[in-house]
Structure formats: C-alpha cells, structure tokens
Amino acid sequence: MNTQLLSYYEAIEQASADMLNAARSGNWDEVVKLEGACVLLISQLKHAASRDQLAPEEAKLKTRIMQRILLNDAEIRHLAEPWLEDLDRVMSGKSKMVH
Template sequence: MNESLLSYYEAIERASSDMLSAARDGNWDEVVKLEGACAVLISQLKQAAKDQALKAEDNQVKSKIMQRILLNDAEIRHLAEPWLEDLDNMMHGRSKTLH
C-alpha cells in the first residue's frame, strides 16, 4: 500500500516535469492545464496520506522527488517572469515600446 502513496509523489513529479517542458516551449496553456492536474494529484495524495504513512526507507525517495519538483517549479517561475510582467503591463494599460 505504501507503493501507491509513493506513486502519487512520482505522478506529481512527472506532471511537474511536463509543466517545465511546456514552459520551456512557451506553451502556457499547457502549463496551466498541468498545474490543475498537479492540484488534483496533491489533493488525492493528502487524502491517501490520512490512511497510510510512508515506510522509513521511502522517505528518502520522497525527499529526492520533492527536491526535483522544487527545482522544476523554480525554473518554471523563472521562465514565467517575463510573461507575468507583460500580463501586468497589459492589465495596467502600459505597453512596451520597441525602438
């Protein structure tokens, strides 16, 4: 049963990796879609974690997975910064001028 709990972390990592690939391609619609999938997986993980716990030896695997997810997230945020700045400028009526 612990394998299924760990499988949630692995699925979240896969979705996170897919999000990073989409962000690198500039496919922000796909990033948002995958972010929604991650949210569902996280919710399912929280529910499953109420009924079971990871084995001690699985905690190290979980930790490595979480580190990779955080690195993916950091790169996605870095890639999104220019896009978010453009969105903020559009919402506040500012536009970029090209010279």
C-alpha cells in the same frame, strides 16, 4: 512498501516535469492545464497520506522526488517572470484604456 503513496509523488513529479517542458516552449495554456492536474493529484495524495504512511526508505525517496519537484517549480517560476510582467503591462494598459 507503500507504492500507492509513492505513485502519487511520482505522478506529481512527472506533471511538474511536463509543466517545465511546456514553460520552456512558452506553452502557458498547457502549464495552467498541468497545474490543475497537479492540484488534483496533491488533493488525492493528502487523502491517501491521511490513511497510510511511508517506511523510512520510502521517505528518503519521497524527499528526493520533492527536491526535483521544487527545482522544476523554481525554473518554471523563473521562466514565467517575463510572461507575468508582460501580462501585468497588458492588464495595466487595458485598465487605462477602459477608464
């Protein structure tokens, strides 16, 4: 059993759940911070996966973890849409004031 690889997937899942909780509370600074942690974990996972691979039963668990990560990501994106639209409006307004 390759617990190291699975632990990376689980850590990424936990970070994505934390990102979702931060997004639900409107704490976008925390979302961005956690996103950076995810990028680092994914990089470490890629490196570890180049050396090791999962057994078939572990691959099934990985698939379930990935599905939960994707669901978290979809909800974060949905929650971010109004915030991104507001940011776009603010940036558009600032560029008009500068010119």
